[in-house]
Amino acid sequence: MKFFIDTANPGEIRKAYEMGVIDGVTTNPTLISKENRDFDSLIKDICGIIRNLPISLEVIGLKSEEMIREARTLSKIGDNVVVKIPMTSEGLKAVHVLIPEGIKTNTTLVFSATQALLAAKAGSTYISPFIGRLDDISQAGMELVEQIVTIFNNYDFKSEVIVASIRHPIHVLEAALIGADVATIPYKVIEQLTKHPLTDIGIERFLEDWKKVPKK
Ligand code: E4P
Numbered sequence: 197m198k199f200f201i202d203t204a205n206p207g208e209i210r211k212a213y214e215m216g217v218i219d220g221v222t223t224n225p226t227l228i229s230k231e232n233r234d235f236d237s238l239i240k241d242i243c244g245i246i247r248n249l250p251i252s253l254e255v256i257g258l259k260s261e262e263m264i265r266e267a268r269t270l271s272k273i274g275d276n277v278v279v280k281i282p283m284t285s286e287g288l289k290a291v292h293v294l295i296p297e298g299i300k301t302n303t304t305l306v307f308s309a310t311q312a313l314l315a316a317k318a319g320s321t322y323i324s325p326f327i328g329r330l331d332d333i334s335q336a337g338m339e340l341v342e343q344i345v346t347i348f349n350n351y352d353f354k355s356e357v358i359v360a361s362i363r364h365p366i367h368v369l370e371a372a373l374i375g376a377d378v379a380t381i382p383y384k385v386i387e388q389l390t391k392h393p394l395t396d397i398g399i400e401r402f403l404e405d406w407k408k409v410p411k412k
Contacts, residue, residue, distance in 0.1 A: 328361035
């Protein structure tokens, strides 16, 4: 299972990278805007940290021609750039053009298994179901992941499933149990994953007991 970090914050990316637990980065316009700095220098900084790991950067255009133009520009940043394309009929058209050009795509804002099926048919490299946003409206997001993984296995589709819009550690656990290819995780949740109260208590007790060991 791959872990991507879902942020555009270089500090968070560096910390997760140094832990050796991330295999890529996903961003979106909201995450980029939070950094409040020039896009080109921000991406240069991030790529300097993650080197060749994949980084998803999203297009803004709504028409396929605009998406294709933006995707070609973004892909010049580096071979590791994956272009995030919204799941619309225009987006599918863009994927259909970009994949044969060797440009990797991440079809984003996927909220149904049939949308995922279409994106896989179009050949998208990655497909991102947004589970937290479904949970937010009282639909079980993880059931969508189960459906997508089952369909992709049934037909041996090559697209990788990125479980996105993750809100807490249980989402990561369930994604792993289902066998999703990737979870893209906010830094806060990566930190939560490291923690267990018994680990803290255990360290404290070992340190206390160590003080009792006679030393020369
Ligand atoms: C995925 O690629 C998106 O960037 C992200 O997971 C969206 O998460 P949100 O619903 O917390 O905004």
